[in-house]
Amino acid sequence: MEKKIQEQNLTSVTKDQYTKLLVQCFTPILGKEIKELQRLYGDNVLSDANQMRQIGTEVGAVMAEDCPAYLTLAGMLSSSPSSAAATTGQTVGQLGSLRGTSLAMLQLTVNRAEKADFVWLSKFQGAEELLPKLAALQGKQARISWQEIEVYQPEKKQYTKLREITGIELL
Structure with a gap:
């Protein structure tokens, strides 16, 4: 992730850029861990948008603690109005x-x-x-x-x- 931020010389990102960068970084890892994901979340985990969103939330919590590049990228995300929807x-x-x-x-x-x-x-x-x-x-x-x-x-x-x-x- 740090390499991608430096390669693209990023100082700010839109939500779409942020998502695209995260997908580029996580897809290779996701492929290596697919069996464990299916064991924990069910065989249809990759086709279930809610489950994938939840996995993203859990991974994001770990990344926020252990990955300075993730925090840097998240800090670059342009602010958007907060949602009133329940979390x-x-x-x-x-x-x-x-x-x-x-x-x-x-x-x-x-x-x-x-x-x-x-x-x-x-x-x-x-x-x-x-x-x-x-x-x-x-x-x-x-x-x-x-x-x-x-x-x-x-x-x-x-x-x-x-x-x-x-x-x-x-x-």
């Missing part, structure tokens, strides 16, 4: 503990360096069957579907963005 996604990792007193928070270990917290706020399909087994399922691979919500926290006198669980699939 949703899926995250894959190992189930952790369910904790909390006022809000139930489920932890998911995404990789060695990253743990993600999700708020268990309302019922979702399979929730009632999963709750009693949750302690025994710690460490098992799962995919958590979520939506981003804003919750008002009176002690901080502000809203906080949280990821609310909308589904859990054991892998």
Whole structure:
């Protein structure tokens, strides 16, 4: 990615240029990891636009931590008006503990360096069957579907963005 930025002498990029550059950088890697992607996301992962978008989100989170060239490229992206649409996604990792007193928070270990917290706020399909087994399922691979919500926290006198669980699939 760094090489591509330098070759093209980029100082700013449009959304289309940004996407094209990312596709050029990731396509060779995607080909090498196709079997693992199909194992984690299903055989039709490449034809499922939502799944590919989710993979892009997950890869982007890792790249933001580990790849300075990605941050440089993202910083070049021309700003565009923010969308009012709800943010949703899926995250894959190992189930952790369910904790909390006022809000139930489920932890998911995404990789060695990253743990993600999700708020268990309302019922979702399979929730009632999963709750009693949750302690025994710690460490098992799962995919958590979520939506981003804003919750008002009176002690901080502000809203906080949280990821609310909308589904859990054991892998």
